[in-house]
Amino acid sequence: MTMMEEKSFTCPVDGEVFQDGIIISTNQMGQYTDFKPVVGGLFPFPFYVHACPVCGFAGYEEDFQAQYEDDFKKWVKSELTGELESGPLYGGLKYLLAARCAHRLGKTRREVADLYLRGAWCAQDEEAPELEARCRKEAAVHFESALAAGEIDAKERAPIVYLVGELHRRLGDSEAAGAWFDKVAGEIVDSQEQSWVLKMTGIQRENPVDTFPEELGQ
Numbered sequence: 006m007t008m009m010e011e012k013s014f015t016c017p018v019d020g021e022v023f024q025d026g027i028i029i030s031t032n033q034m035g036q037y038t039d040f041k042p043v044v045g046g047l048f049p050f051p052f053y054v055h056a057c058p059v060c061g062f063a064g065y066e067e068d069f070q071a072q073y074e075d076d077f078k079k080w081v082k083s084e085l086t087g088e089l090e091s092g093p094l095y096g097g098l099k100y101l102l103a104a105r106c107a108h109r110l111g112k113t114r115r116e117v118a119d120l121y122l123r124g125a126w127c128a129q130d131e132e133a134p135e136l137e138a139r140c141r142k143e144a145a146v147h148f149e150s151a152l153a154a155g156e157i158d159a160k161e162r163a164p165i166v167y168l169v170g171e172l173h174r175r176l177g178d179s180e181a182a183g184a185w186f187d188k189v190a191g192e193i194v195d196s197q198e199q200s201w202v203l204k205m206t207g208i209q210r211e212n213p214v215d216t217f218p219e220e221l222g223q
């Protein structure tokens with residue numbers, strides 16, 4: 006079960022003080038095929054990230070402790086504040102804002118991709134299909150560029166290539182999904198330890214499922 010408490014945050018861009026929940030504990034019971042955790046009770050991911058309700062600055066807790074250049078602050082006000090009007094400030098939008106901040110701040114493509122992926126998980130939970138699709142597309146784009154830039158360790162490449170295929174599959178683009186699923190076998194570096202990736206790719210290509218079968222141990 007998910008346990009949380011309230012915490013006060015001070016926005017490093019405009020000094021706004023606001024409250025948001027933080028997660029004290031949660032439990033994972035399984036995993037969806039896009040690596041979204043299956044949890045008992047409240048989905049915790051919206052509360053791992055925080056967003057200023059006035060200017061739209063967003064990030065993890067430690068991002069609120071950092072100092073930022075005036076240039077960045079100006080960018081937040083001109084580019085992000087408007088995004089606040091696109092919907093309620095739930096997890097999906099908080100991650101989208103955090104991903105845009107991370108991208109602007111020059112964090113790795115992988116970090117940006119992870120934020121968009123989490124945004125897609127939250128938006129799905131929040132039944133915001135347009136935001137979910139936007140986050141999935143951005144996650145795919147950034148994971149693809151992280152792969153191309155060599156940011157992903159050899160052992161992680163096969164699962165990430167599978168994930169890019171799965172993101173396209175969930176976006177309804179079976180052609181792109183198939184093309185990425187085709188690349189998975191070529192990325193396997195440990196055939197025993199990574200056999201689940203190949204099995205899962207086969208399942209999603211032939212007869213897709215929503216959660217990882219238990220026997221694959223993911």
Ligand SMILES: [Zn+2]
Nearest residue numbers: 016019057060
């Ligand atoms: Zn702010």
